[in-house]
Each structure stands twice: as C-alpha cells, then as structure tokens.
Amino acid sequence: MSAARKLLYPFSLLYGGVMLLRNKLYDRGIFSSEEYELPVIAVGNLSVGGTGKTPMVEHLITLLAEDYRVATLSRGYKRSSSGFRLVTGKESAAEVGDEPLQFKTKFPKVMVAVDEVRTHGIGQLLNQAQPPEVIILDDAFQHRKVKAGFYILLTPYNDLYSDDLVLPAGNLREPKSGARRADVVVVTKCPPSLEEQEKKKIADRLKINAGQDLYFSSISYSDKVMGIDTTLNLDELKVKSFVLVTGIANPAPLVKHLKDRGLSFEHKAFPDHHNFTAAQIKELQKEELLLTTEKDFMRLKNELPGPGLFYLPITTEFLGDRKKFENSINSFVRKF
Structure with missing residues (x-):
C-alpha cells in the first residue's frame, strides 16, 4: 500500500462502514426498495471509472429490442438539465448526457430516458402511452431504492474489485461484499487470448458465489x-x-x-x-x-x-459462453 493510501485508509474504513450499514438496512427491509411487475435489468460496477457499462447496455438492447419494447434509464451524468426527460436524439450531450444520447442515436426506436431519481424515472416510463416491456438501468448497482430483478456487475480485467479498496484510499463505491447482489459478474476488457487457467484464477480471486455466473469479455474495435x-x-x-x-x-x-x-x-x-x-x-x-x-x-x-x-466504434465480445449469458437474460425476461 502506498503512503498516500495509508493516510487515506482510516477514511476508507469509515466510508466502507457506512456503506455496509446502508446495505444491511436495505437487505433487511428497514430501508425500502421498489420492485416492479416487469423485467428490470441493472448494469453497474463497484468501482468508479470505466468498466464497459455502455457497450454492455448496447449489447442488451441489441439482444432484446427486436422482441420487446425496451427502455434505458440513466442518471445523465453531468447533464445541464434535471428531473425526468425522454431523449429524442436532437439534444446536445450537455443537455441529456453523452451515454443516453449515444443510445438514442444508435437505437432510435428504443425509449431512452434520464432521471437522477430512478424510481421516479421508472414511474414516468410506465405512464407513457406505450410503456416499455423491459427497462435497462445504466449504472444503477448502488441505486438500491430500486430492486432490479437482474443485476449485471462489471469489473475490468486490469482492475478487479477484489484487488481494490473503498474510497478514498481506493476506487470502490462500496465494499466488495456488495458483489453478492449480482446475478452475473462479467470481467471486461480482457485480452482476447485469455486462457481457461487464468479464468479459474480470476474466479478464485473474485470469490464467485455458487448462485452467480461468471463471464469474460473483451473490447472489439471496428x-x-x-x-x-x-x-x-x-x-x-x-x-x-x-x-x-x-x-x-x-x-x-x-x-x-x-x-x-x-x-x-x-x-x-x-x-x-x-x-x-x-x-x-x-x-x-x-x-x-x-x-x-x-x-x-x-x-x-x-x-x-x-x-x-x-x-x-466498439462492441462487447464474449470470450466463450455468449449464448449462456444471452439465454440467462432471455430466460429472466420471459418470466414476466
């Protein structure tokens, strides 16, 4: 541990303790979470920084949009507007956020919305004349006021959450025990030639639970x-x-x-x-x-x-088990 991290470590213990308490209050129902009668898929991470959420959301849209009315809901990071807003594709990135604008530009038939309060945003989506049949929440792993039906947790190959510390000494938004909420964990940005032996080592480091599935993906450049x-x-x-x-x-x-x-x-x-x-x-x-x-x-x-x-352009490329991942998504959506 570097000298700077040692100085910040006591603050990480404090922050991590607060987040652990928060999670326990949600887990025990003392803090309430909203559940919905339609499939809600949350894509997120434990760490700050890029883990490949945007190409993963686009992969899900591509998988589901032909058969279902799909909506994405994002906070709209650093946007100048506030509250609920449906993205038309004619806005600037400053108005609605770069990622939502990217989703709408690439998938014009998909409903794209922004709202910093996800429960309010979902309510507004469900009040539309043609409400969505599937909602994909972008960067919502820590947004526990919504209880999604399916959680996809991303962690980059060169910066696994298992090797990191909680803020401010590290980059984790919450303790690594939060990974237990995930239905699937995807190690992103892997080298395309990743061998099975290394995959097993990574699985051991991440301490994947029996009820979770682990996948590996790389960035595919056009x-x-x-x-x-x-x-x-x-x-x-x-x-x-x-x-x-x-x-x-x-x-x-x-x-x-x-x-x-x-x-x-x-x-x-x-x-x-x-x-x-x-x-x-x-x-x-x-x-x-x-x-x-x-x-x-x-x-x-x-x-x-x-x-x-x-x-x-980039896309997510699964290193084996792509069909298994997509079948798990389709199976979850079909339950509704």
Whole structure:
C-alpha cells in the first residue's frame, strides 16, 4: 500500500462502514426498495471509472429490442438539465448526457430516458402511452431504492474489485461484499487470448458465489472509423496525420489498440465525461483530422460539425459462453 493510501485508509474504513450499514438496512427491509411487475435489468460496477457499462447496455438492447419494447434509464451524468426527460436524439450531450444520447442515436426506436431519481424515472416510463416491456438501468448497482430483478456487475480485467479498496484510499463505491447482489459478474476488457487457467484464477480471486455466473469479455474495435457523413477504413489513418481526443476514464486500451495497428498520432486526454470549454474547442478546430471515442463524439459533433471528426466504434465480445449469458437474460425476461 502506498503512503498516500495509508493516510487515506482510516477514511476508507469509515466510508466502507457506512456503506455496509446502508446495505444491511436495505437487505433487511428497514430501508425500502421498489420492485416492479416487469423485467428490470441493472448494469453497474463497484468501482468508479470505466468498466464497459455502455457497450454492455448496447449489447442488451441489441439482444432484446427486436422482441420487446425496451427502455434505458440513466442518471445523465453531468447533464445541464434535471428531473425526468425522454431523449429524442436532437439534444446536445450537455443537455441529456453523452451515454443516453449515444443510445438514442444508435437505437432510435428504443425509449431512452434520464432521471437522477430512478424510481421516479421508472414511474414516468410506465405512464407513457406505450410503456416499455423491459427497462435497462445504466449504472444503477448502488441505486438500491430500486430492486432490479437482474443485476449485471462489471469489473475490468486490469482492475478487479477484489484487488481494490473503498474510497478514498481506493476506487470502490462500496465494499466488495456488495458483489453478492449480482446475478452475473462479467470481467471486461480482457485480452482476447485469455486462457481457461487464468479464468479459474480470476474466479478464485473474485470469490464467485455458487448462485452467480461468471463471464469474460473483451473490447472489439471496428475496422472502420465513422464521421457524420463519411466512413474511413481504420488503416487509411496510417497515411494521415490525426489527433486522438479522449474524455473517458481509461483511454489506455484504445491507445494501445491504435498503436498496435501501426498508427501514429498525438493524444489529447481529458477527464471522464469532460465538457469541452470554448477555448478547448477553438484549439481542436485547428486540427485537420480528429479521432475520438463514440461518447466523446456525442459531445463534440455539434461543436466540430465539419468533415474531420471521426470516432471508432466498439462492441462487447464474449470470450466463450455468449449464448449462456444471452439465454440467462432471455430466460429472466420471459418470466414476466
């Protein structure tokens, strides 16, 4: 443990104790949780930072949207608005949040909503003329006022919750014992060549319970980069000068992927969910070609509407057992 963590460790014990007490009060019914008569799936994590929630939500939408009326409900992190709002796709990311705008842009027929109070948001969704048949809660593992019917807990391969501490000495939002609430645990951002022996070691480190299923996934990067009206093959960037712009928690996997593809670029890194200032936009406008993530593209496309802005799409790729995971989701939804 580093010297800084040692200094913060007493505060982590205090914060962790408060969160443990909170969880026990919910578990014993002293604090009440709302349950619903339709399938509610919660996607979340124990730690702060990027664990791959957005591509997981998109994977669930792709799986379910053909057969059910699906809605997503997010807080709308760092949005300028408040309360319940249905996303139309015409808003700016600043108004509704980058992830909800991304969901609506990619899946226009899916109902996408934001509300910092999830119980209120679900009530508003159910009051729509055509209410959803399935609700996916984005980043709601700690939102215990809602009792989802199915919990998906994500933890990144290089930063397992089992190896971390509670805030502020570590990055966990609650003690690792909270993982017991999960129906499934998915280790995300794994190397595609992950071997079975290492999977077993990770399962032991995570202390997966008998009633839980463990899955492993990696990031699958597209071979094409997308602009507003233009598509390029990724390899075309080998002969172009471009700047990579990221406002995500951990851009290292993306940077590594691009370098492994033989691309050379300048990287301008900003904090997660960064709202770009006018001065920063002015600087970016000087660049002829910009590559960014899909979430950052949602924030930048109205500010940099020219032909030089592109993003690299990603998807979740399961390392075996994809059918088992999808069958568990479908089985849960069919119960209703």
